[in-house]
Amino acid sequence: MKMFHSGQWQTGSAEIEVTNPFDGSVIDTVPDGSTDDITAAIDGLVDGAGVMRRMAAWKRSDILSRCAALLRDNESRLAELISSEEGKAIRESRAEVRRSASTMQLSAEEAKRLTGEVVPLDATPGGENKLGFTLRVPCGIVAAITPFNFPLNLVCHKVGPALAAGNSILVKPATDTPLSALALVELLLEAGLPAETIACVTGSGSRLGAAICRDERIRKISFTGSADVGRQICEMAGLKRVTMELGSNSPLVVLPDADLEKVAAATCSAGFTNAGQVCISAQRLIVAGQVHDELAEKLAPMIERIPTGNQLEKTTHVGPMVRESDAERVGHWIDEAVSAGANVISGGERSGAIYHPTLITGASPDMRIVKDELFGPAVAMIRADDVEHSIKLAADTRFGLSAAVYTNDVTAAMKFANGIDSGNIHINGGPQWRADGMPYGGLKESGIGKEGPKYAVQEMTETKMVVFHGLG
Numbered sequence: 001m002k003m004f005h006s007g008q009w010q011t012g013s014a015e016i017e018v019t020n021p022f023d024g025s026v027i028d029t030v031p032d033g034s035t036d037d038i039t040a041a042i043d044g045l046v047d048g049a050g051v052m053r054r055m056a057a058w059k060r061s062d063i064l065s066r067c068a069a070l071l072r073d074n075e076s077r078l079a080e081l082i083s084s085e086e087g088k089a090i091r092e093s094r095a096e097v098r099r100s101a102s103t104m105q106l107s108a109e110e111a112k113r114l115t116g117e118v119v120p121l122d123a124t125p126g127g128e129n130k131l132g133f134t135l136r137v138p139c140g141i142v143a144a145i146t147p148f149n150f151p152l153n154l155v156c157h158k159v160g161p162a163l164a165a166g167n168s169i170l171v172k173p174a175t176d177t178p179l180s181a182l183a184l185v186e187l188l189l190e191a192g193l194p195a196e197t198i199a200c201v202t203g204s205g206s207r208l209g210a211a212i213c214r215d216e217r218i219r220k221i222s223f224t225g226s227a228d229v230g231r232q233i234c235e236m237a238g239l240k241r242v243t244m245e246l247g248s249n250s251p252l253v254v255l256p257d258a259d260l261e262k263v264a265a266a267t268c269s270a271g272f273t274n275a276g277q278v279c280i281s282a283q284r285l286i287v288a289g290q291v292h293d294e295l296a297e298k299l300a301p302m303i304e305r306i307p308t309g310n311q312l313e314k315t316t317h318v319g320p321m322v323r324e325s326d327a328e329r330v331g332h333w334i335d336e337a338v339s340a341g342a343n344v345i346s347g348g349e350r351s352g353a354i355y356h357p358t359l360i361t362g363a364s365p366d367m368r369i370v371k372d373e374l375f376g377p378a379v380a381m382i383r384a385d386d387v388e389h390s391i392k393l394a395a396d397t398r399f400g401l402s403a404a405v406y407t408n409d410v411t412a413a414m415k416f417a418n419g420i421d422s423g424n425i426h427i428n429g430g431p432q433w434r435a436d437g438m439p440y441g442g443l444k445e446s447g448i449g450k451e452g453p454k455y456a457v458q459e460m461t462e463t464k465m466v467v468f469h470g471l472g
Contacts, residue, residue: 230447288385403416
């Protein structure tokens, strides 16, 4: 596929092969874009920002609604594309396409809700006979730097709100998974989006990302990825507005009164969806000592039965990781934990880029599989003494994106909710659950700002204060 900028589909001086992580076969190629492409893309988007700013809200809404319909109409094709380039099981890719359509439809609705407020200026001395109100205006050009793990829906979570708010948008998709983003651009153009209002430049993240961050014409950057890269972006961005949706090592706490059948089912889903390559994957399973062994006995055979293999086969639940090197890294981290006293009671094997779903017991807070973000298909069990100890273990992290607890004790649940610094708290549900319309974002090193179309639109607009003097 070609990349898109300056109102046209573009080639480059070199190409990048996009491969299927299951068998290494080449799916397609994309241009290896340069910093000159970024400059040219932004040149075009300057005019595009003016076009979007002048476009009536109902027209922006209409374009996004048509795009949502096209996403639904193309579900099978897009799901196969997602699975082929990313490694996600086809059943999950179909769900991602449906979520993407929902995200764009939610964005379409928000395009009609850009409102300011009347400010009571006479509430302070000197404000008499004055009328004040605010206007919400677009930032201008929004840059979206997107990850590989949800190569369509997480692009929609940035593109949809940016366009709804009246901005032009530059997308820099993950190098491993650019095809889904380019397919979205095709559908937006088909839906009637003016060509000068969107760009999608493919290529090296470090090279293109730096060019994006340093260009003063970019007013807003929305990034999803690792905390380390997010920090680098913030250092380069200067006075730009930023939304950083970063990583985590989400805890799932199990108290003595929990329904263990529900916990086991939630762990299998929240721990191994997309081969664990989800920011809010259940990585740390913190279990009360009274039920620890019983839960481990329930979980081990369930995890062993999770079907792994070719992601394009309907029966597969866990496909390959996006790169074989990532599967190797997961293996190294697990080997480190075993050397430090942990036990692998299910899984622990690798086949190429596939790392089989794994359950580890005997984990401790100082192990890398507990304190850092694994981003792979393994769950580490940690034994806790009581409610307070469980909360202490769950809170002992530099991250804070999502956390969950299973209990029927309302008091314990509220202690957990109040004691954990996390952007999302789940009671009797896994930490990986997300509705596309909810405010979503982290605390601590898990990020800055919120996604979800309503909240992203607020972050992609700015406030003007208007004051009429001498009205009395």
